[in-house]
Amino acid sequence: MTDTWLPFCVPELGPPAKRGYGGVPTRSLAEIEGEVKHSMEGYVAGAIGRLMTPLTSDPYTQASWHISVPKIGKPRQHFALEAICWHAGLPGDRRFDTSLVGNLTLVGIEHEDYPDNKLNANQLHWTVEISRAIRALCPRVAPRPPALRVNLWEHRMLSATSCPSGLIPWAPIIAALKEDDMGMTPQQETEFAALKKQVAALVGEDLTDDALEARLVARDTYLANAGIVITKAMTLIQAGSSRVIVLNDIKAACDRVIADIGAGKY
Numbered sequence: 591m592t593d594t595w596l597p598f599c600v601p602e603l604g605p606p607a608k609r610g611y612g613g614v615p616t617r618s619l620a621e622i623e624g625e626v627k628h629s630m631e632g633y634v635a636g637a638i639g640r641l642m643t644p645l646t647s648d649p650y651t652q653a654s655w656h657i658s659v660p661k662i663g664k665p666r667q668h669f670a671l672e673a674i675c676w677h678a679g680l681p682g683d684r685r686f687d688t689s690l691v692g693n694l695t696l697v698g699i700e701h702e703d704y705p706d707n708k709l710n711a712n713q714l715h716w717t718v719e720i721s722r723a724i725r726a727l728c729p730r731v732a733p734r735p736p737a738l739r740v741n742l743w744e745h746r747m748l749s750a751t752s753c754p755s756g757l758i759p760w761a762p763i764i765a766a767l768k769e770d771d772m773g774m775t776p777q778q779e780t781e782f783a784a785l786k787k788q789v790a791a792l793v794g795e796d797l798t799d800d801a802l803e804a805r806l807v808a809r810d811t812y813l814a815n816a817g818i819v820i821t822k823a824m825t826l827i828q829a830g831s832s833r834v835i836v837l838n839d840i841k842a843a844c845d846r847v848i849a850d851i852g853a854g855k856y
């Protein structure tokens with residue numbers, strides 16, 4: 591398992607306990623599908639203070655993310671990209687239902703937004719550099735063009751959070767990333783295609799756009815079916831079936847889904 595720290599970020603290590611689910615703290619770069627660009631709702635000092643607060647049963651302490659982008663200075667990286675952080679659910683929340691898929695597959699980036707609710711030039715520069723690095727390092731991200739809900743997300747696209755949307759200037763970010771893709775000479779394009787093939791062989795998976803699209807559809811269908819199973823189970827319980835037996839069945843089904851997602855199946 592690799593441990594990836596971006597060379598242009600200042601390391602400022604977060605508490606190792608604030609990672610993962612069920613004793614599995616990390617994933618591979620090949621399991622990363624993109625990133626969530628968050629807004630801190632405050633100063634960078636306040637957000638990092640919260641991150642560094644030891645983990646307790648208090649939901650305030652149950653949040654973590656990979657990189658903070660301050661108004662002034664370089665980004666600060668708190669966890670390796672491979673860490674499974676708790677950033678995609680409700681604030682201070684690591685519940686499985688709202689946050690699991692986003693936390694397993696996405697990198698969390700927090701942007702200082704106080705006092706003007708805007709990214710300044712420093713932040714725009716660094717957030718694009720971070721996206722470039724993720725595209726370069728994660729074999730599932732690079733083959734698809736940079737786009738919202740494909741490999742770039744805001745928090746509200748994933749869960750009903752108070753984390754504000756609308757702060758991230760997506761148009762210039764996506765334009766800069768697309769320019770990278772289009773700026774290749776024919777020779778570079780050939781080399782890049784060969785590199786993608788090598789990575790695909792290494793990962794042992796089809797990484798063409800069509801194959802990735804099919805995977806996304808399969809995962810959405812799977813999750814929709816999981817919702818139907820839970821609704822049915824609730825009906826059974828309400829109709830008087832044994833709560834313990836039904837709940838055990840659900841738990842077994844959930845464990846299978848989590849194992850499958852962990853194994854990169856969905």
Ligand SMILES: [Zn+2]
Pocket residue numbers: 628629677745751753
């Ligand atoms: Zn957020």
